[in-house]
Amino acid sequence: MKKIVKNPLIILAAGLVIVAGSSVGATRAAITYSNEAETVDFSTSKLSVDIRELQGDEYVSISGDNGLKFTSIAEDESLKLGKAYPENVVVVNDSTGAYDEYVRVVVRKAWKDADGSKDTLLDPDLIELGVTSGWEASEADDTAEQDVYYYTSPLAPGDTVQFMDTLTINGKVTKYVKTVDGKTAGTVVNEYKYDNKTFFVELKVDAVQAHNAEESILGAWGVNATVNEDGNITTLGN
Amino acid sequence: MKNKKFLLVAAALLVIGAASVKPAVAYFTDTQKANGEYTISLGDSPITPTEEVQGMTKIITVTNTGDYDAFVRVKAIHASNISDSLNSEASGWTKNGDYYYYASSLAKGEAASPLSIDINVEQEIADVDTFNVVIIEEATKAIYDAEGNPSADWSDEANKVMSREDYDAMFTKGSTENEEDNN
Numbered sequence: 001m002k003k004i005v006k007n008p009l010i011i012l013a014a015g016l017v018i019v020a021g022s023s024v025g026a027t028r029a030a031i032t033y034s035n036e037a038e039t040v041d042f043s044t045s046k047l048s049v050d051i052r053e054l055q056g057d058e059y060v061s062i063s064g065d066n067g068l069k070f071t072s073i074a075e076d077e078s079l080k081l082g083k084a085y086p087e088n089v090v091v092v093n094d095s096t097g098a099y100d101e102y103v104r105v106v107v108r109k110a111w112k113d114a115d116g117s118k119d120t121l122l123d124p125d126l127i128e129l130g131v132t133s134g135w136e137a138s139e140a141d142d143t144a145e146q147d148v149y150y151y152t153s154p155l156a157p158g159d160t161v162q163f164m165d166t167l168t169i170n171g172k173v174t175k176y177v178k179t180v181d182g183k184t185a186g187t188v189v190n191e192y193k194y195d196n197k198t199f200f201v202e203l204k205v206d207a208v209q210a211h212n213a214e215e216s217i218l219g220a221w222g223v224n225a226t227v228n229e230d231g232n233i234t235t236l237g238n
Numbered sequence: 239m240k241n242k243k244f245l246l247v248a249a250a251l252l253v254i255g256a257a258s259v260k261p262a263v264a265y266f267t268d269t270q271k272a273n274g275e276y277t278i279s280l281g282d283s284p285i286t287p288t289e290e291v292q293g294m295t296k297i298i299t300v301t302n303t304g305d306y307d308a309f310v311r312v313k314a315i316h317a318s319n320i321s322d323s324l325n326s327e328a329s330g331w332t333k334n335g336d337y338y339y340y341a342s343s344l345a346k347g348e349a350a351s352p353l354s355i356d357i358n359v360e361q362e363i364a365d366v367d368t369f370n371v372v373i374i375e376e377a378t379k380a381i382y383d384a385e386g387n388p389s390a391d392w393s394d395e396a397n398k399v400m401s402r403e404d405y406d407a408m409f410t411k412g413s414t415e416n417e418e419d420n421n
Contacts, residue, residue: 047266068274077345078307079278083386099266112275121409171381174280175398178405190399192280193409202273209266216265 045097049155049207051105051163054088062089068201070167082171084130089163091205093155100154100210102217102233105135105163107147108202111194119197126173127199130166138223138236152233154210169199283308283346287375295325298353300375302344308377309390310344311337312353315372319361322371325354343380343388 052059072085111122135149176193208220213227224237283304290297314322324333330351380388
C-alpha cells in the first residue's frame with residue numbers, strides 16, 4: 001500500500017484530480033450586470049470679458065489685431081473732418097459662471113506714417129472718441145497717448161454696456177499746412193502734415209472679479225478704489 | 239538613539255510640508271485687446287473754369303478736377319466804369335460783395351451749374367472801345383460739423399497757411415513745441 005501511495009505517478013494523478021475538482025466549482029459565477037462607471041468632472045467656470053463693435057447690423061467680437069473696422073467711415077466716400085461718425089463699441093461680460101466683474105478700458109491712440117511707424121510729432125488728441133456716460137476717466141493714468149476709463153458699477157454675467165458711440169477726427173488737422181514750390185515756376189502747392197497719415201486706436205478691456213471688490217481691484221490693477229454697499233465704485237485713487 | 243534620528247527626519251518633513259502648503263493666491267481676471275486703424279487724406283483740389291461769351295454775358299462753368307470736396311467762388315475783375323451782375327438764369331449762385339458763391343460743395347469730378355454774369359458798361363470812356371473782364375475762381379476746403387453737413391469758411395483766418403520755418407520747426411524730431419495749440 002505504501003508503495004502505491006509513494007509512487008510519483010499516483011501522486012500526480014491525485015493532484016490532477018484535486019485541481020480539476022476545484023476548477024469546476026470556480027468557473028461558476030453569478031450573472032451580474034453593471035454600467036460603466038460615470039465620471040464626474042469638477043471645474044470652476046472662467047471669468048471672462050469681451051469687447052464688440054457694431055459692424056453692419058450686429059455686434060462682432062473684435063479682440064485681436066485689426067479687429068476694429070470703423071465700418072461707418074469705410075462706407076463714406078472720404079473721411080470728413082469734423083464729422084462725428086457713429087462708432088458703437090460695447091463691453092460684454094461673457095463669463096460662464098455667476099461672476100460679476102468690474103471692467104475698465106485702456107485707450108491708446110496714435111498717428112502712424114505710411115510705412116506703419118508711429119509718428120510722435122502728430123497730436124493723438126485730434127482723434128476724438130465719444131465715450132458714453134457712466135465711464136469715469138482716471139486722471140492719474142492719463143497721458144497724451146493713453147486714457148483709462150473705469151465703469152463704476154459691476155457687470156452681471158450676460159450684461160452689455162456701451163463704451164463709445166462716436167469717432168471724430170478734429171478739423172484742426174487742416175491747420176498744419178505749409179506751401180512748397182509747385183512743379184511750374186512761380187506756383188506754390190499746399191502740403192498738409194496729416195495727409196496720408198493713419199490714425200490708430202487700441203482698446204484694451206480688463207475685467208476683475210467683483211467679489212472682494214476693493215482688494216481685487218487693488219491686487220489686479222494696483223488702484224485704490226472705494227466701493228459702496230451697492231457695489232458702485234465711488235472713488236478711484238492711486 | 240534611533241528614535242532621535244527618526245524624530246529629526248520627521249520634523250524636517252513636517253517643516254518642508256508646512257512651507258509648501260501655502261497656495262498661490264490670485265484674483266480672477268480676464269483681458270481682451272482690440273485695435274484698428276484708418277488712413278486719412280487731405281488736400282486741395284484744383285478747379286478748372288471754362289468761359290464762354292454770349293453778347294454781354296459771360297457764362298462760366300467750374301469743375302472740381304481734384305480729389306477733395308471744395309466750395310468755390312468766382313470774381314470778375316474789370317475797369318471801374320464797368321459793373322457785373324448775376325444773371326437771373328444762374329441757379330445755385332449768389333452774389334455777395336464782389337464774389338459769386340456757389341451754394342453747395344463740389345465733390346470730386348463734379349461741375350457746378352453754369353454761372354452767367356451780365357457785364358454792363360456804366361460809363362463810356364472816349365477812345366476806348368474794347369475792354370477785358372478777367373475771371374478768377376477760388377476754392378476752399380469743405381468743413382464738416384458733427385452731423386456731416388459741409389460748410390465753407392472763406393475768412394483769412396481759416397485759410398491761413400503756416401510759414402515754412404514754423405512748420406519745419408514744429409515737425410522736426412527733437413522739437414519741444416509739438417504739443418497742440420496752434421494759434
